[in-house]
Each structure stands twice: as structure tokens, then as C-alpha cells.
Amino acid sequence: MTTAAPVGLLPSAIVLQSIVACPLKDREPLAAKLGKFEKKLFPSSEAFDYGVELKKKNIGIILAFKEGTQELVGYLVYQRQKSLAWLHKLATIEQERRKGIAKSLVGFLCQQMKKGGCRTIVLWVDEARSPARALYASCGFQQIERLTDYYGPGRTALKLELNVAEC
Template sequence: MKIDLVPFDLRYADAIADIEKDSFSDPWSKEAFISSVTSPFTDITVALFYEGSVPTVCGYSVTVSLPPECEILNIAVARDQRRKGIAELLIQDIAERASKNGCDTLMLEVRISNLAARALYEKLGFEAVGIRKAYYRYPIEDAILMDKRL
């Protein structure tokens, strides 16, 4: 399956919000995605696959880049497209762009109970560097702070 990574566009906002709702217990709203791209430091990258010539959104990432650090604020893949390497592709792309922008570290927070995401980050070389107590709501849960040197 060929995946294209493209910058955020308003026409993808509904599909992103649907994946987000299905992926998180405390999802971002569609408006939160739209307003986040108004910041010059924030990027949303959208993963698309094609059925014929029609693009379907299958994942996305949101990053904020403030050299020397780039933070992954959000990443998700449509439930029916998981375990096909799409998140790995998104993170490789983030790492390449962050490096070009002068960043030397990628960082993120992840729920302690999110074993799939933790396995993903560990596979890609992220290391746990701290705990943020009660960082998340709905349900309240600690975050593991992870980073990766580029």
C-alpha cells in the first residue's frame, strides 16, 4: 500500500477528527486541529492512501518545533490501518524534518497504560526520561516522558 505524507489541509479535518475520536478517551476537537496549524511552530502531517484516485486519510501527526527540541503532540492511525508501519513512517518523517530545522531531540508524553504506543516509541529508539504525575484526564493517569536524540 502506497502512503503519501502531506501537509494539513482543511479538507482532511473531518477525517482526522473521526480518527481522533475513535483513538483517544479525551480527543482533540476538529477546531483544535484547525487552530493548531495557525501557529508557525506547529505542523500537522496527514498520511493518505489511495483507492483509485481518491485519497483516504489513514493517520496524522502533530508536532511543535522549537529548536533544539521538537515535541510530538499527537499521533494516531485509523483503527483498520494499524500495524502496517504508518506510525513508523510518520515518525521517521518528523525526525527528518526536525533535524533539518535544527532540532537535536524529539520528545513526547505517553499514557503509562498505552502499551501499543510505548512499544512503537521504544522500537524507534525513544527512551523514558521522566514521569509527569496525573498529566492526563479522562481518565486521570501519569504520563511517561520519552525522548530520542536525533
């Protein structure tokens, strides 16, 4: 199922598309597109296998495109578990950063979760990822846990939580 973002939530010239239970025919091209995108932005150890992820029923993806094009400029991956949603991944291409794209992706997820009866969004973030931490703070996430060596030696993880009622 795909849905579009409501007007008023987006930076200009960006269109969001939400995909839940990705149809079989769309899985392969979408997995290829996301895989290519991730290679540029994340270390290979953090790359998802979207061929596997897109088969899962509770995985959702929100894509950000330049309006009128198929140019992917950002995306967010989450997993719904009853009243909780895990935000697994979020990224914006380098040339389009600081234009509000990631914030609009999180805002859209929050609105969708609110409508669907979800109460909380949680995530783990590497303490060293300052832009991501600043983004999540600007969206209202609060730190609830800190684990040293979570991502490997010397790499600390922070668990953050957002109350959906507040977005």
C-alpha cells in the same frame, strides 16, 4: 507549505504529506477531517481544536494517505521550538495498524527535524498505552521522566526523548 515523503521510508501504497504553516484556504477542511478522525480514536478530553492549532505557525502535521486516494489512514502532530520538537499526537486507523504507518510518520518527522537543525523530539505518553509505548521504543525513544496523575487520577505519564542524530 507541503512536502512529500522520500521514497524508501514508507510501507507500500502509503503516501505521506507534510504540512507546515497550513495555508488559510486549507485550514477549515483539514480541521474538519482531523476532528472527525480524532473522535474515533481518542477520548473527547484529549481532542484538539484544529481550527485553533492550524493557525499556529510552529505546528506541523504529517498526514498518511492510501496511495491514489484521499483516504486518511494516519497522522502526526508536532510543534517545533528551536532545537526541540514536541510530538503531540500520533494515530493510525484501526484497520491499518501494524503495517508500519506510525513508524514511517515518526521516521519522516525525524528526517525533517534533522534537516531543519532540530536536535531532540520529546513527547508525553500515557503509561497505560502499551501499543504507543512499544511503537516509541521501536523508534528509539528513551524514557526521561515519569509523572503520576499527570492525565488525571491514576493516569501516569512518561516523558520520552529521541535524539534526532540517531534516526
